[in-house]
Amino acid sequence: MDGVTNASPALPCANIDAPAAAGRRRIAHLDMDAFFASVELLRYPQLKGLPVVIGGGRRKVDELLLQGPDGNGLREPHFIPVEDFPLLKDYVGRGVITTATYPARQFGVGSAMGMMKAARLCPQAIVLPVDFDEVRRFSRLFKSTIMDIAPVMQDRGVDEVYVDFTDVPGGQREGGRVLARLIQKSIFDVTGLTCSIGVAPNRLLAKMASEFNKPNGISIVYEEDLQSKIWPLHVRKINGIGPKAGEKLARLGVETIGQLAAQDEQWLMGHFGKSTGAWMHRVSWGRDDSPVVTESEPVSMSRETTFDRDLHAVRDRAELGAIFTDLCMRVAEDLKRKGYVARTIGIKLRYDDFKIATRDHTASMYTADGATIRQLAGQCLKRVPLDKRLRLLGVRASTLARLGEEPALAPRAGAQADARPRRQGVGDVEGGSGGTASLF
């Protein structure tokens, strides 16, 4: 069994049961425009309209900038003359561009391009490092602005979300354009940033639609637009068809979504397997009924297992040890997959008399590392009696933080982990070590 405990379990999980009276399903995909670069332009508005690329990854560049050419005293960012900014042509070193402003894109510069190549295409572009703290702050800000207006929102990364418009006031008017305009304006008022929104009958089409009028655009797609707006697009525009599938389709003579839709489903299944083939056929016809799923912040992640037969800490030591390690590794995988780190690691035991014992440790640093979790959980195990048979074993990670957003912790002298017993179990079982915990 695994579990993610959410802070607000009462939040709606999906919005697939919209009453028919409310109208047709309208789903929006919203993506911020040139996000990392636009965040920098808020700091340096004098660069607006100029080719700017983000890359290099060092904050040092603009710290130097702030000090001025003679190095004396700090300058207000917006007073720095444009000619003082570093240019791509003077950039030394490797690395790739994470994004570029739209004026820079006119020169063919874009995400994931090497700095050297970009410098050849647009030597006059200004190059700035990314400020992740600022990017995350604006990411949270634009998402909370949306949630205030349309609460069924699914986070899809730093600069994009899906929003279910179906039951939101204005969500049906002009196919969703009225609500999209309101959201765009609200985000701009709160952040100063622009975004692009596609509204369509489902997520699949909304994702494609949000790119149609970038930047600062709105695009409305109806089911009947499939042939005119979707079928001419390249198959790679389908979210889920990556470079490999794209190449294979090209070898089979299928370039556009329309060409994909023209293929026989059985033929696609023959080449790509049953489920992928069926999926390709479905999406090429614009079909997708996946819900917009809102996620509240998890407060803990846990894995536990009930044994087929009751196990004894000494006699079944090897088996229990392997299960315990496996649980820790799975918790670590869950954390990593969902992008979290944890500071508190706890264990749960259920004995053959159904009594439960729990223990936990709060470490002095955050982790998502399996071996570290195993070590912390092992310390918890030393604090529970292990003289009775066990029915169940569980490992839990709590005091979570999103990876990269961990609150700064005061360094503690000495140990890496704080082994103080912080919380004893829910009262069923008390007592010291049974003396066998070290076997784990």
Ligand code: TTP
């Ligand atoms: P995108 O939304 O793909 O791009 P964008 O917001 O810069 O531009 P667009 O207007 O076309 O949406 O990605 C969001 C941010 O993620 C982007 O600003 C920088 C970062 N990013 C990378 O770090 N590496 C990459 O390869 C890509 C594609 C994006």
Ligand code: MG
């Ligand atoms: Mg974007």
Ligand code: MG
């Ligand atoms: Mg994006």
